[in-house]
Amino acid sequence: MKKKKIxxxxxxxxxxxxxxxxxIRVVINKEGEISADATGKKPGRGAYVSKDVALVxxxxxxxxxxxxxxxxxETLAPVxxxxxxxxxxxxIPK
Numbered sequence: 001m002k003k004k005k006i007x008x009x010x011x012x013x014x015x016x017x018x019x020x021x022x023x024i025r026v027v028i029n030k031e032g033e034i035s036a037d038a039t040g041k042k043p044g045r046g047a048y049v050s051k052d053v054a055l056v057x058x059x060x061x062x063x064x065x066x067x068x069x070x071x072x073x074e075t076l077a078p079v080x081x082x083x084x085x086x087x088x089x090x091x092i093p094k
Contacts, residue, residue, distance in 0.1 A: 009048040012068055013059040016050075023048040024086055026079060028069055036082040051087045056080060 007020040025037040029044035037046065047068055049056065059065065060080045066073055 011050040011055075012047045013049055013055050013064055014052075018048075018050060020048070022051055024051060024083055025049075026065065026069075026083065034065075034069055034071060034076060034079050036079055036086055038086055049083055051090065053084055053087055056083050056087070 008017045009020045009023050010017050011023065020040070025040045025042075025046045025048055026034065027037045027042045027044040027046040028034045029042070035042070040046075047065075049059075049065075057080075060077075063073060065071075065076050065079065069076070
């Protein structure tokens with residue numbers, strides 16, 4: 001039986017390769033709107049972020065996503081909050 005290949009993606013915050021399922025996609029569409037993509041299927045240019053709250057908070061202080069998407073901190077503040085909310089939502093046992 002053939003082993004199923006696990007897709008790997010690089011986290012833009014920590015620069016390490018992880019399985020795609022362990023990441024959250026942040027996407028910018030043609031209109032320039034930036035949002036967290038829980039499904040991973042929104043159209044646009046995407047970047048992947050690890051599901052680690054401490055790493056996301058540290059990146060917000062340093063302005064990592066601001067540099068990546070050429071945007072200001074005011075525009076990306078709700079995106080950081082959405083990423084953290086998605087991380088906490090997945091940690092809740094079903």
